[in-house]
Amino acid sequence: MRIRKYNDNDCEIVSLLFYDTVHQVNAKDYTEEQLAVWTNNPDSLKSRRKDLLNQYTLIAEINSVIVGFGSIDKSGCLDLLFVHKDYQNQGIATALCKSLEKAFSIIKTYASITAKSFFENRGYVVIREQEVERYGIKLKNYEMQKKNAT
Numbered sequence: 001m002r003i004r005k006y007n008d009n010d011c012e013i014v015s016l017l018f019y020d021t022v023h024q025v026n027a028k029d030y031t032e033e034q035l036a037v038w039t040n041n042p043d044s045l046k047s048r049r050k051d052l053l054n055q056y057t058l059i060a061e062i063n064s065v066i067v068g069f070g071s072i073d074k075s076g077c078l079d080l081l082f083v084h085k086d087y088q089n090q091g092i093a094t095a096l097c098k099s100l101e102k103a104f105s106i107i108k109t110y111a112s113i114t115a116k117s118f119f120e121n122r123g124y125v126v127i128r129e130q131e132v133e134r135y136g137i138k139l140k141n142y143e144m145q146k147k148n149a150t
Contacts, residue, residue, distance in 0.1 A: 001092065003099050006057035006069065013066045014052070014059070015045035017084050024085040029113035030139065037134040055079060058099055060092045070096035076104035081115070097122060107146045112139075119144050 006014070019042040023035050030038070039045070045052075052071060060068035060083070068083035070093070078100060083092045101107050108127075111119045116126070124144040131138040 001067075001095060002061045003095055004059050004061065006052055006059050006071070008049070008053060010059055010066060010069070011046055011049055011052065012043075014069050016042050017066060017069065018045040018080075018082050019043075021082045021085055025083075025088065026112055026114045033137055034139050037137045038139060051079065056100065056103075058096055060096055062087070068092040068096055070100050072100040072104070072107070076107050078107055078109040081109075093118060094122070101146070101148060105148050107148065109144050111142045111144050113141070116142050116144070119146075122146065 019039045022039045026038070027035060055071040055073045057069065057071035057080075059066055066084075067087040068081075070081040071079045073079055078097070081093055081096060081100075083090075083096075107124075109119060109124065110130075110132075111124070119142075120126075124146040127143040127145050129140065129142055131140050133139075
């Protein structure tokens with residue numbers, strides 16, 4: 001596996017990976033209606049193109065195939081972390097997190113129901129459970145935080 005910096009040419013593949021992951025992996029914890037408002041089409045992440053460029057965004061590749069990505073903003077908020085549905089549980093999210101987290105003493109994220117246990121296993125603690133609303137539909141997630149050893 002190779003971890004590299006994101007570039008704008010990755011946007012289309014990353015957007016499709018995001019859509020597929022949400023609709024396949026997160027389907028066990030969210031309704032079809034919730035999944036639809038979370039990512040309503042395969043191009044939905046393209047609307048966040050500037051975020052992907054402005055944040056520290058990394059790509060995970062295996063044999064030159066993009067299998068995951070993650071991003072963290074300048075404040076230490078881990079914004080996005082998604083691994084292709086066919087590459088789950090292979091250490092990809094862990095490798096991305098290690099690279100993304102290392103520059104921060106405190107990292108915050110908003111974890112889905114699906115991702116909550118992954119983050120807990122990495123030392124994150126739940127600050128609060130919350131519901132966010134998109135297009136009138138509520139989705140549960142967890143504000144979580146981790147303190148890196150200094």
